[in-house]
Amino acid sequence: MGSSHSPQRQAHNYEGCLPVPVLESTIDAYFEHCHNQPYSFFHEANFRQKYSDGTIPDHLLFAILANAVRFSTESFFGDKIFDFAVAFANQSWKSIVSTCFAANQSADLHTVQTVTLLSIFDFTAGRSRHGSAWVKIGMAVRIAQDLKLMLGQRTHIPHCVQEEHRRVFWSIYLLDRLVSCGRGRPPAILDASCQLQLPLDETKWRDGLWEKTLTLEEASDRALVNNSTHGPFARVIMIAQILGRTAQYMLQECNFRNRYPPWEATSDFAATESDLLLLETRFQMRLPLKQEIGRHLFDTDSMDQAIVGPIIFSRALFHLCYCILHHPFLLRKRIRSCQMSVPPSFLVRTFASGRQHANSLARHIHNARELGCYVQASFYGYCAVVSGSIAGLDAHATDKETRNEALHSLKESIAFLEDLSRHWANACLLLTALKTFVENSYKFRFLSEDSIVDPGLGAEDEDLLWSLVDYSTMSNASPAQPTEHSDTHLQLNTSTSWYELFSSADWGDIDVLDHDFPIGVDEVEEDRSTVTAIHQYGS
Incomplete structure (x- = not known):
C-alpha cells in the first residue's frame, strides 16, 4: 500500500533526519518486511492515515525506522544502514524518556509499541545493548498491563482499533515467550x-x-478447540x-526437580x-507448505507476506518445540536430574x-x-542454531542415511544464518556459535546415541552446548573480532547498561557513532573430517 506526503502535516523531529521520500519508503519497508514477521503492532491503513495527519509521535516513528532501515534499499543510507x-x-x-517518562505523562498504546520495538532492536543488537533489552521488555509488559490490554474490554472503539490493541498485547506475549x-x-x-x-x-x-474468537484458555480446552x-x-x-512451557521445562534450570x-x-x-500432537492434527502441519499458503491467499498472482508470514512462523515454532523437547543435550540433562534408570526405548x-x-x-x-x-x-536464527546443533550431533552417526x-541440514542452516547476518547483528553471533560447535561436535556424538550410558560433560563443554540452546546467551555473546578477511562492520553504539536508561546523557546525533561491531565472522579452522564433509556435501 503506497503513501503520499501531505503538506499540511505537522512538523516533527524525524523529518529533519531524512528526505520525506526516503522516510516514507522506509515505512513501506516496515510493512513489507516487519509487519506480522512475526509481531503485529499496527493496522496499516490506520497507521498511514495517522502519519498523513501528523499524529504519530516522534518516538514511535524513530523506533519503526530503527527496525525497518535494515531492509531498506534506499541509496541515501549507503553503507551506513546500521x-x-x-x-x-x-x-x-531519548524522545520517549523526555516526553513520556520524565514528564510523568500517562502511557498510551503508542508508548507500548515504541518500548516493545526498542526492546526487539536491543535484544538483537549484540552485547552492547542486550542488557537493556530485558528491562525494556519488562517495561512493555507492565505498561500493557497497566493499560489493561490483557483484558480486551474496549467495546467503545472501532473494531479494527480493538483488534490493534489485542494484537499489540499478543505481540508482547509472543516476544515474552521467545x-x-x-x-x-x-x-x-x-x-x-x-x-x-x-x-x-x-x-x-x-x-x-x-468476530468472536476463543481466548487462550478456551483454545487450550480440548472440548472446544475442534469446533x-x-x-x-x-x-x-x-x-x-x-513453546513457553517447553522452554520452562527443558531450559529453566529451576524446573529440573520435577517429580x-x-x-x-x-x-x-x-x-x-x-498438546503438540493435538495441534499437529488441528493445524494440518503435514500439509505441503505450498498448499497451505494457497489456502490463505485471496490473490494468487502475488504473495501477501503479511498473511503468509505467520503461517511460516507457526510451523517453525512447532518444529522448534520438538527440537527443544527432544534435544539430546537437554534431554540427558533432564534424565540425569531424575536419578532413575531410563528405558532404552524412550x-x-x-x-x-x-x-x-x-x-x-x-x-x-x-x-x-x-517459494518466495x-x-x-x-528468531529464525535461533531456530536454525537449535536444529543445526542436533544435526551436528547426527553428522557423526554410523548410519549413512x-x-x-x-x-x-547443517549446510542449509549455516547458509541461512550467513544470509540472515546481513540484517541482524545477533545472527552473526549465532552463526559463530554453530560453526564453533561444528568444529568440536565429534566430542559430543555420544549424546545422540541410544546408549543409556552417559559419561557426563565438563563445565566448559556444557557451557558450549548451552550456548546452542539458550537464545539470550547466544545473542549476548562477545562479538567476533575482525580478521584480515573481514571488511564489513556493523556500527553500533556500545553506550549503556540497563541502569543508565534514564540518565540525561546526550545520546548523540546520527553521524556520531563511536564503536565498530563486526557483521562478519571468522572462518573456523576446518581440521575435522565432518566439517570438511559439510562443505563438500552435494558438490
Whole structure:
C-alpha cells in the first residue's frame, strides 16, 4: 500500500533526519518486511492515515525506522544502514524518556509499541545493548498491563482499533515467550492473566470486521478447540504458549526437580508432547507448505507476506518445540536430574523424533524461501542454531542415511544464518556459535546415541552446548573480532547498561557513532573430517 506526503502535516523531529521520500519508503519497508514477521503492532491503513495527519509521535516513528532501515534499499543510507539504525533507536529512546517518562505523562498504546520495538532492536543488537533489552521488555509488559490490554474490554472503539490493541498485547506475549528460551529467563506474562480473545484473521482485520474468537484458555480446552478455526497469527500465539512451557521445562534450570521422569505419562514432558500432537492434527502441519499458503491467499498472482508470514512462523515454532523437547543435550540433562534408570526405548524414540523435526525445521525454512516467502525475522536464527546443533550431533552417526541428511541440514542452516547476518547483528553471533560447535561436535556424538550410558560433560563443554540452546546467551555473546578477511562492520553504539536508561546523557546525533561491531565472522579452522564433509556435501 503506497503513501503520499501531505503538506499540511505537522512538523516533527524525524523529518529533519531524512528526505520525506526516503522516510516514507522506509515505512513501506516496515510493512513489507516487519509487519506480522512475526509481531503485529499496527493496522496499516490506520497507521498511514495517522502519519498523513501528523499524529504519530516522534518516538514511535524513530523506533519503526530503527527496525525497518535494515531492509531498506534506499541509496541515501549507503553503507551506513546500521549506523542509522542505532541512531534512530537512540533518538527514539531519548524522545520517549523526555516526553513520556520524565514528564510523568500517562502511557498510551503508542508508548507500548515504541518500548516493545526498542526492546526487539536491543535484544538483537549484540552485547552492547542486550542488557537493556530485558528491562525494556519488562517495561512493555507492565505498561500493557497497566493499560489493561490483557483484558480486551474496549467495546467503545472501532473494531479494527480493538483488534490493534489485542494484537499489540499478543505481540508482547509472543516476544515474552521467545526471549524466555534460555536459562534464568522466566516469562513475565502468566497465561491465566490473558483474558482477551485471540487475534482475528488478517483479512477481516483489514476490512474492519469483527468476530468472536476463543481466548487462550478456551483454545487450550480440548472440548472446544475442534469446533473452532484460528487465523494464522492466532496459531502463532497458541504454539508460542506451548513453546513457553517447553522452554520452562527443558531450559529453566529451576524446573529440573520435577517429580515425574519424562517417560511417565503424568509428566510435563508427556503433556507437552500430547498438546503438540493435538495441534499437529488441528493445524494440518503435514500439509505441503505450498498448499497451505494457497489456502490463505485471496490473490494468487502475488504473495501477501503479511498473511503468509505467520503461517511460516507457526510451523517453525512447532518444529522448534520438538527440537527443544527432544534435544539430546537437554534431554540427558533432564534424565540425569531424575536419578532413575531410563528405558532404552524412550531414548530411541525421542532422539529419532528430535532428529526428524530438526531436519524438518531446516527443510521448512529452505522451502519457504524457495517459494518466495520472507524468512527474515531474527528468531529464525535461533531456530536454525537449535536444529543445526542436533544435526551436528547426527553428522557423526554410523548410519549413512542419517549422517547424510544431517550434513545436508547443517549446510542449509549455516547458509541461512550467513544470509540472515546481513540484517541482524545477533545472527552473526549465532552463526559463530554453530560453526564453533561444528568444529568440536565429534566430542559430543555420544549424546545422540541410544546408549543409556552417559559419561557426563565438563563445565566448559556444557557451557558450549548451552550456548546452542539458550537464545539470550547466544545473542549476548562477545562479538567476533575482525580478521584480515573481514571488511564489513556493523556500527553500533556500545553506550549503556540497563541502569543508565534514564540518565540525561546526550545520546548523540546520527553521524556520531563511536564503536565498530563486526557483521562478519571468522572462518573456523576446518581440521575435522565432518566439517570438511559439510562443505563438500552435494558438490
